[in-house]
Amino acid sequence: MAEHEKALLRYATRLLNDAAAAEDVVQNVFIKLFRRGPSAIPPPEQIKCWLFRVTHNEAIDHLRREQRLRMLHERHLESQTDERAGAGCADMSLDEKRELVLQLLGRLHPRERQVLLLRLDSGLSYEEIAAATGRSVGNVGNLLHHAVKNMARLLADRGALGRTRNLEHAR
């Protein structure tokens, strides 16, 4: 379980942008797994995808519970990030940039964030992502495309993609 534990914690942390909440979520996931009883535990080849799926669902539940607070928080973030808009990539420190990227990840639709993190951070294959999300491989590809495209747009809007800004200006 140790390998999954680390990967799931990482995934949940990225989904929630909150390490403590991620630990809550992963704890619940393992409790859910063990509560299934010996006969209902998924076979070893499926358990990874099962765990990622349940982690995602638990995280979404957590987000829903926190929705009100989060909306307030995001409104606050929006005012902050809007102030930064136009500051340009070069003016941002690495920490600021990282903070911005993690915040913007939270702006993506949950299913886009899900596939993006599963591919870029958790390193799951398209087939594994399809199994973990209950989608077709083609659908995963499309979602991933929209996720990356939206992320690029959000980053460009805030001046975090220097070269893109230049390209857009040049056009």
Next chain:
Amino acid sequence: MRCERNRPLLTRYAIGDLDESLSRELEQHLEKCSECRAELEAEREAVNLLKDVLARSAAPEALAPERKNAIMRSLERRERTPLGSARWIFGSHPVLARAAAVVVLAALAVGAVIFSLPSSRRLAGPAADESGKGVISAVPAVEKKQAALDRAKQDGSPPLNDKSGRAAPSAPGAIAGWADSETASNLRKNGRAAALGQQERQSLEEEYEGKETPAPVAASLARDAEAGGHVFDRKTAREAASQDALKHEVQERPTTELKAVIVGEREKQAGDVCEDLGKEPALVSAAETYRVAAQRAAPAPAKPSPASDAAMRGVLANMRRMGADRRSAGVNASEEQLPSGAAEWQRRMYRIGSERLRAAHEARFASPAATDAESLRKYLEERGVSWPAGSFIAWDAEKGLLVVSNIVSNLDRIESIAAGLARSATGAGQADADTETPAASAAFEPADGAR
């Protein structure tokens, strides 16, 4: 290559997921299409930034030890409480399920006493009066048990004696019916096999059709019915709970009064407990207790009409056949449903059997009328059960639950009617209490956990 079709490929390419031949094809397109080039550039930059940021961002490496402990604790609870079955009863509502689990566990904890008493009412009756409006709760039930035991001790009266004042029958040293440990062990194996599959289960039932079911088999069947797919957990819970209850019994009573009725696998446990405590086991069979219980049942009900009798029997036969023992639970009776100050009011809930088992037996035992709460109500009314304002009867065919709210005397009356029916259904005309099977009687008697 058309641009719109290319877009998902662009993302794959930016991530580095595109295979070689498609990559070459895309590269050729990119040379001619500046729009796609700009898109690729933006996506590639976003992907690289994301990868970089994600790789640098910290996340917990492992769960904190206290969280791992919490997981382990939940596992222990899982093994000790029949949560799965509680869920079965109350659906997936976590609070109800948990509440039900607590109730069922408590009911199991007092199981030994319930089974050993000629009347389960005596034990908790006075305590039930103190409980107010009969809103049933599990923890108080255990406290009530203790209170009743304490009271009996102070009175100097053997609490397990029957109402008439005569000592409850005991057969010191005898484990009637299943003294032969090898036979018992084989039967238990059979019982276990039966719990594994419906087919085996049915064949086992047929084998004991019309005969007195040996206690281990009856217990196994009952367990299967109760467990409804959670055999493992229920068994563990029952063993854990009964061990405590047995210890308590053995400690509290002098040998002459010791009357632990052992059902199925608890036989050995009780023996061990007695040995540990240096007491000679004085065990009586379940059948013996049920015989006494039947003797003190209320006067025989009026001769039921064949039609309504068949309807009632349909339900009861279901209970009996499935070995579904009586199971009460802490249904939160809302106060407006029960007249204020009526300490005599109780709600009892009888579980009739799991979905799977009920389905298997429906064709054989249930008649359409039996699934109607109103006809059950009328049937019982004809036999002397009154339904004062605030009383309540519901039959949930889907969940296999019969819920009755009424005053205690009416509830007892219902149970004696049921016992009579169960007897006549079992004995094929032999109403002699001696022929009553443990399973038949166990099928319809509310647990003390309710009181």
